[in-house]
Amino acid sequence: MISTIVTHPGGAHKDEFLACAVLLSKHPVPVFRREPDAEDLSNPAVVVLDVGGRHEPESKNFDHHQFPRDHPPTCSLSLVLQDLEIYEDAKEFFHWLEPAEWFDCRGPNETAEWLGVDRETMGKLNSPLDVTLLKSFASSTEHRPGEPVWEVMKMIGTDLIDYLFNLRARIDAVAEIAEVWELGQEKDSFTVLFAPRTDPTVEDASSGLGWRVRELGLEEKVVALVYPDGRGEGYGMRRYEDSPVLDFSRLADEPEVHFAHNRGFIAKTNCTDPGRLKQMLLLAKV
Numbered sequence: 001m002i003s004t005i006v007t008h009p010g011g012a013h014k015d016e017f018l019a020c021a022v023l024l025s026k027h028p029v030p031v032f033r034r035e036p037d038a039e040d041l042s043n044p045a046v047v048v049l050d051v052g053g054r055h056e057p058e059s060k061n062f063d064h065h066q067f068p069r070d071h072p073p074t075c076s077l078s079l080v081l082q083d084l085e086i087y088e089d090a091k092e093f094f095h096w097l098e099p100a101e102w103f104d105c106r107g108p109n110e111t112a113e114w115l116g117v118d119r120e121t122m123g124k125l126n127s128p129l130d131v132t133l134l135k136s137f138a139s140s141t142e143h144r145p146g147e148p149v150w151e152v153m154k155m156i157g158t159d160l161i162d163y164l165f166n167l168r169a170r171i172d173a174v175a176e177i178a179e180v181w182e183l184g185q186e187k188d189s190f191t192v193l194f195a196p197r198t199d200p201t202v203e204d205a206s207s208g209l210g211w212r213v214r215e216l217g218l219e220e221k222v223v224a225l226v227y228p229d230g231r232g233e234g235y236g237m238r239r240y241e242d243s244p245v246l247d248f249s250r251l252a253d254e255p256e257v258h259f260a261h262n263r264g265f266i267a268k269t270n271c272t273d274p275g276r277l278k279q280m281l282l283l284a285k286v
Contacts, residue, residue, distance in 0.1 A: 002027035002060070006040050007076075008051035009033045012138035014130060015075040015104040016050040019062065021157030022080055023047060028154060031143045050076035057083045064105070073101040089164050093211075167207070171215065174208035180218070181226075183281055190245050191221040192281055197228040197235075197272070206236060213240060224284075226277055232258075234270040235277060237284075246284040254280060 005023055007016045012033075020031050027047075040046045047060040054061040062079040064071075078101055081087040090097055102111040112122045136149045143150040174195055181192040193213055195205040202208060205227040213222045223243035229236045234256070239246055248267035252260040256271040257280070267284075271277055 001045060002029055002047055003045040004029055004040075005031045005047045005049060006036045006051070007031065007033055007049040009035065009141065010138070012134045013050075013104060014100060014134065015077050017134060017137055017153065018100075018156070018160075019049050019075075019077040019080045021153040022077070022084070022160060023049075023157065024150070024154040025157035025161045026084075028145055030145070031150065031153075033138070033141050033143075049080070055079060071105075073098070073105040075101050075104040077101075086161075086164055089168055092214075093164060093167055094160075167211065170202065170204060170208040171211045173202045174205055174212050175215070177202070178209065178212055180216075181278060181281075183278055184285065188285065190223045190285065191218065192224045192226060193218070193222050193240070194226045194274070194277075195228065196274070197233075201228050204230070206238070210240070224281065226281070229268055232268070232270065234268065234272055236266065236268050237277075237281070238266040239264075245286060246281065247286050248284050250284050251280055254283070256280075 002023070005020055007020060024031070036048045036052045040048055041052055041054060041061055042059065044058065044060050047062065048054070049062050050064070052061055052063045053066045054063055055066070057079070062076045062083070064074050064076055064079060067074060078087065081090045099111060099115065102114055106114070108122050109119055112119045133149070133152065137143070140149070143153070145151070177196055177198060179194045179196070181194050182189060183192060184190055193209050195202065195209050206225060209225045209227055213219060219241070222240045223245040224237060225240055226235050226237050237248060239248070242265055247264035248260050249262050249264040251257045251267050254269070256276070257267055257269045259268040261267065269277070269280065271280070
């Protein structure tokens, strides 16, 4: 069992803050900001984060500063996520994770170059939430349950972990039922990903479908998603990545359609017949 988390003193960074947050979601223990001693590094009940010069998961030591200069960008948060065996999902679902790794390991200039933006733009992305939380984290040498910073950290970590597991479960559920529809003829053909209504219904199947498109490698083909409407018995239809191939405003006068956005990116229908849904998709073709 984990009894303590130790991370470095001095200035605080998003890396060790989030690594602590993720661990607190599973191990609600005190966090100490100090240099670790030999006993800390040898005791697997003490997690040592972002300090200590060792990466030894079996001893719960998660530092990355000793890695070679050309090592792929890896921070202490990366190492914790790897130890929890959720790093690959985190890398896929958290688009902010890879930039965070780069920033922590390569600094703002190289990160800006990697992102294809100038250094000034990087500064404009700073959030006052980040500044205040990190300043508060750095202001004390220890943080314990019941204290504001500790509780916020645990809340953030719990939210991150819950999001990962819930999204993975949703994608896996959608993968079992999703159908790829190829509609139209030859040059006018297009691809739609469809999730039929089940009992029980897959919660928020729409977002699960979007991620399923990526897992199938169909990002360049799929133009729309059709999924059970969370507010009715019918289905929702929306453009995938706002593809211009379909314009759902063309369905506004169809009797089964009770909502079609005038910008054409989404529609809602009472229809439950797959054949009729396919007809409406063809009618929406630009």
